[in-house]
Amino acid sequence: MPLRLTAVVLTKNEADQIGDCVAALRDWTDAVVVWDSCSQDDTCRIAKEAGARVIARPFDDYGRQRQAVLDSIDSEWILFIDADERATPALAQEILRASQDTNCDGFWIPRRNFIVGHEMRAGGFSPDYQLRLLRRLAARYDLRREVHEIVILEGEEGRINEPLLHFNYGDWRQFHHKQRIYARYEASILAEQGIRPRPHNLVLQPLREFRRRLVKLQGWRDGIHGLRIALLLAWYYGFVPYWLLMSRRHTDSPGA
Numbered sequence: 001m002p003l004r005l006t007a008v009v010l011t012k013n014e015a016d017q018i019g020d021c022v023a024a025l026r027d028w029t030d031a032v033v034v035w036d037s038c039s040q041d042d043t044c045r046i047a048k049e050a051g052a053r054v055i056a057r058p059f060d061d062y063g064r065q066r067q068a069v070l071d072s073i074d075s076e077w078i079l080f081i082d083a084d085e086r087a088t089p090a091l092a093q094e095i096l097r098a099s100q101d102t103n104c105d106g107f108w109i110p111r112r113n114f115i116v117g118h119e120m121r122a123g124g125f126s127p128d129y130q131l132r133l134l135r136r137l138a139a140r141y142d143l144r145r146e147v148h149e150i151v152i153l154e155g156e157e158g159r160i161n162e163p164l165l166h167f168n169y170g171d172w173r174q175f176h177h178k179q180r181i182y183a184r185y186e187a188s189i190l191a192e193q194g195i196r197p198r199p200h201n202l203v204l205q206p207l208r209e210f211r212r213r214l215v216k217l218q219g220w221r222d223g224i225h226g227l228r229i230a231l232l233l234a235w236y237y238g239f240v241p242y243w244l245l246m247s248r249r250h251t252d253s254p255g256a
Helices: 018-023 043-050 062-072 089-098 172-192 201-216 219-252
Strands: 003-011 031-036 053-056 075-082 104-109 111-115 130-135 139-141 151-153 156-159 164-169
Touching: 003 018, 003 043, 003 062, 018 031, 018 043, 031 043, 031 062, 043 053, 062 075, 062 139, 075 164, 089 104, 104 151, 130 151, 164 172, 172 219, 201 219
Parallel strands: 003 031, 003 075, 031 053, 104 156, 111 164
Antiparallel strands: 075 130, 104 130, 139 151
């Protein structure tokens, strides 16, 4: 018989986080599965000791990793959790109630985001709804997206009120490392869409992103922290992807 509710944690070298993450899931879900991308630290051992089942799959991209979960795990509902997220008891109770709903095939869960010790109140980080609770047979991922993956749901969507706690960046070094990865993915997506950047994009796109984060998404509410985040994301989302595209075009041009 298929399981009712399985929590799945995608991991890659998450030894510092995975034990606490599994501990917050194991007592109220039917199973916890750690879907590991060939970690080179103690992630798998710690996950097993914490009570999770571990499945190894080489990483290609985020959408395909999550789709592989939907294709493989025999459970009516899948709850996707990241290793740096924590489910509270109140959220657990609401998820259990939602999994009894016969009208919805997916639920959006809000997140409280903590970046370098500061809980973000705005700037696109709050309430930060994520479509994470999925009726497995009614959901699939858009495999054209390599990062910030998109769920395609056949049925109705619902919303959960209790948030996930997301401790997504412990320090600025970690923040910069992750944003460089995202920027390269974004450049690849732009290239696949046939976007041909011009020099003015290197000025206008960062300005647009900075204004969006600080003004439209009210990043100013987070004070100096919000200003710093807006500037950094203007760089990584507004400037770097277009610079990478222009550099690639120059390298690929005849005579380069």
